[in-house]
Amino acid sequence: MSSAPIPYLALLPSEIWLMCWTLCSARQLRRLSLVCHLFRSLCLPLLFQTQSVDTIALARGDWIAGVHRLHRAAVRLEGIVDGPRVRMVRSWTFVANVNLLSMSEFFSHITNIGIFYAMYERVVAAFSSTLGQYQHLRSLNIQELPIDRPFRDTLISLSMLEDVTLGNCDISARDGILLNLKSFAMSSTGGQRIKELSEELLELVSPGRLQTLKIDGWGDTIPLMTGFIGQGFSHLTQLSLDTIFDFDLFLRFLTQCPRLQGLSVGNLSCDGLASFPSHVHPETIPLLWSIDAPLDLVRALTPSRPVRDVIVRLGHLLSAEELTLAALDISNVSVPVRSLTLPSTYPTLDSLNTMSSLFPELTSLSMEIHCKPGRTLRRRHNCMREPWAPEVDIRLPDVCDEGAFDSLPPEEVSDGEEEQPSPAIHVTLETHPKMPDSVRLHEILSWICNGLVSLPAEIEVLRFPVRSYLSGSTVLSEGHQHQIVAALSRMYPSLRELELGYHNNPHWERNGALWKRKGVSSYIQIHSSLVD
Template identity: 35%
Template structure:
């Protein structure tokens, strides 16, 4: 081919659709991808952003090191640190960043028989230093297309400080679990701009309540909020906070909220389209239950949402008939109702056998069923189940079957759980009686 024909050659690399290149990429092995990327710049420019979309930094996976694999784990940590160093150039391609640092600390002292253990410790320290340096100084400043940021167990000293970076305008998910004292630094690190695309916020622990409220103000599109636990300081700040400290204009699109504090939920639900409310169980061995009065006040507050409530989950309560009637009347579109019912004590176990004269309905010529190893359960569809009154759950079932409570046709899940073991009270016979009553009411 002469120079003239070469100059007039068809530019295949420019006219081949990107979809075809991506299809070729999906069929190649990693060595083949590396080889093709070295000779084809177009292939590299198309596929490299796809390879960099999801970043995962799981240092915790290297925390439990056995004698036989410590060298391999050390090399993995070295690769993680190298990848962080090189990621700066390609940061704009990252969409999702998941980080799990784990517990920082040296383990060489616990393995004195391994002479080269210092290599693992050095690589661990390098990752702990490289990650916050990259994240604070470079990455978030250029991750303007970041959609998901998940930080777990990132209590590392280089993160402490007054770092500031522009908030990613495309950030949709922010998940902070186990960040400890650096919670304030991370939240303040986003500066003062609004996170206009953030829709999902999840915190394992809320460490600084005033700082958190200021952060909520900057999340106008937030739809889902979950806080697993409150620190003692945040709990005290919440109890002393003015209910009007949260403006009605904040988080106007909130739909789902889950928190271990009733006061926190009551503060954020009014006049917002909240459809799912979950009161998480407290992270302690001594759970606190809502009394009937506290439950009624809570129900009245969440009844002021601007959207029909569809899910209500309560960790522990002592519901009265009035409370349950209020729930069924005020929340007619409720699809799921879940409660842990407070019981005053163990209900007595009812053990009775069927009398012989009650088997008279069996045909006279067939006495094969008269010699049973187990009591024969007898129930009638036109009679309500005979349930003991010693259990609050039994009382609720009696109210339902007796017509005192009219469950909504929209209800799909009704979950009642006792705080004590009442399995003996619900014998197989009673389950069959309840099923018979349901069938009778349905007919």
Template identity: 75%
Template sequence: MSSASIPYLAMFPSEIWLACWTLCSARQLRRLSLVCHLFQSLCLPLLFQTQSVDTTNLTRTRRDWIANIHRLHRAAVRLERIADGPRVRMVRSWTFAANRNLVSMALSGYHSPDTNKGMAGTMCGRVITAFSSTLGRYQCLCSLNIQDFLIDKPFRDTLVSLPMLEEVTLGYCDIPARDGALLDLRSFSMSNTRCRTKDLSEQSLELVSPGRLQSLKIDGLDDTIPLMIGFGGQRFPHLTQLSLDTIFDFSLFLRFLTQCPRLQILSAGHDGRTSLSSHVHPETIPLLRSIDAPLNLVRALTPNRPVRDVIVQCGYSLSAEDFTLAVLDISNASVPVRSLTLPSTYPTLESLNTMSSLFPGLTSLSMEIRCEEGVFTYVNVCRDSRSSGRSLPPKYQTPEVDARLPDVCDAGAFDSLPPEEVSDTEEEQPTPAVHVALETHPKMPDSVRLHEVLRWICSGLVSLPAEIEILRFPVRSNFSKSTELSVEHQHQVIAALSRMYPSLRELEMGHHNNPHWERNGALWKRKGVNSYIQVDM
């Protein structure tokens, strides 16, 4: 006797189920879709809304070209079936990463017969053709990320034809189609573009309309100048976020800022060849609230603007005097600064207390600590087998010839999937927390400046802003080992700061390979390590 079906819809409205499942992983959604027809109807749009094909990942097995061919085949069949079926309207986001060396990667590790090379080339071409020829059918597509692709006129026309497209990211793409109908987007990102003709790469690039654009990110000389020239003197009435990897022409950059009256978030690098003038018109980008830039540009744009979040880019060191002057300028923002990231510095007790007094509302502080510890010692390592005792690599040998022929029948493409592609294995449960008792006067080493700074803070000699939530002290040091803290000292720092600053939820102390701790409720977890501690107050 079959059991009656469970009335899930009567238990909760479908909107409640859907709200819960938006937090599920793809593996969890696959399992839920097998429960009943209702669950399937709710889960399938979530499963199909994001599509991704990364050809480099498809050829990740260097010693098994047969597996690589099968992965490429399944990707091509999936592309064709989705585009030909009703679920094409469920897709909202596409990420497609091609690769110019795809054929050689697919066959990597074997001396393959010409027939195999031809099969690999055919399958690679089929994947790329399937994507480019079917992209126009995704009429509900909102976000598109394309890597290592050719943006010619037909493909550009396809992009313009997508009515709901709002976000486009192009990386390592060739763009011979320099003009034509413009993409009407809210967000556009372009990095490391290439052009087969050098003269063409220096021409202006007219690709995106400034009318609706809210976020713009450009990386590289071949991207920044042609695109800015293509924009001309047009205004960006809705642009609120701008990111430039490098300022190659400071005058062009300042003129561009005047075209963005509503800009709120600015990230701009510097190539070191341009003199960053401190003269910026006071009415330029008056709504700026977040800046990530070299120190001179930060000092020029932060005063008298509502800047709350400041990142001073690294690449140089600040003396104690420069450190004080920098924080004085930053403190002249028209609103209290809440997040501050500073480059390499050698802080003193006085400069740290000055900074704390200038930013009483600070919730996030990141400051790279410079530790002077002598000079590098270079040691020549002998590679001669006679002195090292190790034998030389064997002479080159003809690689193995693999003459197998993979079965690439479309009808059975998904009949025998590898275990790793259908596994539902979940993450391991966390290990029990270690309880750490709070010491009244925790003892800290003071062998380098990082240890000294932590000792000042833990002992109360430096009083940080009361509502601090994020505290990062990465270290620049010639000898990173000497900046490391023992596990016991790490625990004591966490215990002391947890008591002094109840809002603290993230702590980094030391070299970039050293601990980065995050708090979740009553537990602190070291990032990348499955271990927890709990502070006993």
């Protein structure tokens, strides 16, 4: 005799159940969807709201297995649009493989490799032909697909689309109706055609409601920015550029973004440096509060602006004097700096204390420490290699749409999620923790732990990555790391994240009285008497 169903709605409203399920993994959602009709109705939209097909990953490994993975992807793409679940999809990520067909010479020994290529083409065609039916789609990430006129028209037809990312896409449809988006990201489009397209406009996105713009790579960076000249970005708050090729063009663009708050710039090209000013008028992007850029650009844009978060991009090694001068320039902001990330440095005791005094309200500090590189091992290369002669492969995969999901690999259907208890290690704090033989990282840690350097009192995040990560001399043993974590926890009660070099996985995070290294199951517990 079956038991009566559990009245889940009487226990909690469906909104509460839904909030709980949003924290679950896909495997957990699949299990929950089998509990009852109520749970299924709540879990299915969560399961289908995010769709992803990565043809590069599907094609890896044995080619027969790759054919079956691509086949299942094609069947799923063709089938999902025929039912009500297409309305549940909110996000799509599709990764094509532009280099796949050019690699045919490596598969000449496979008699039936044409089936593999045909299945790949079927997946791409299925995605392109059905994309327009996802009328509730809000986010779209496309990698290595050509943006021709029909595909651009499809994008325009998705009226609820807010977020688009294009990666390594050849954009042939360069004008027409503009996409009305909140976020647009473009990387590596245009390829090697930068010289051909430097004067050509790329009109793709309307600036009307755009809030986030990210442009990485070469080919289409200048055409896109040139296409934006003369238009106002009244809502743009986040701008990210991989490289500034033309500083005058960049500066004109900034004047069009009065509400810009976050700016990220990877590099300044030689042409950009030629016209680089020492400062930019404060009325340009007056609301800037976060900057991630090379030091010259940081110095030009931080004065008299409410910049709270500063990341100085990797450049040349900063001496102690240059570190102090950079800190002095950055401190000219109009509000207290809360987060500071510096590139490769060689600090002294005085420069560290000067920096701490300039930023007394700092809560996050990341400083890359320069150490002498260690010896690298040379690999012996055998120049006399026999030519590779693979055996002829005459296998023929059996593909049938009706049975595409009949024999799934175990890893695709397994719901197993093992959770092992984490052992605790109790640490006793030493009065004066001793460091290994002194290199710069160890010396700095000794200064801090012994009170010679006084960090800002409310520091929460402290990172000391090491530039010369091949140097074995920067390794801190597990015991030394425990002592540093214990000492700093006592000195800085707000500290919750700590990074100590590169080696031995030295990235620690705090949860209450417990500290845990990333990727390690055990944690250390510091007794309350040590941190009071």
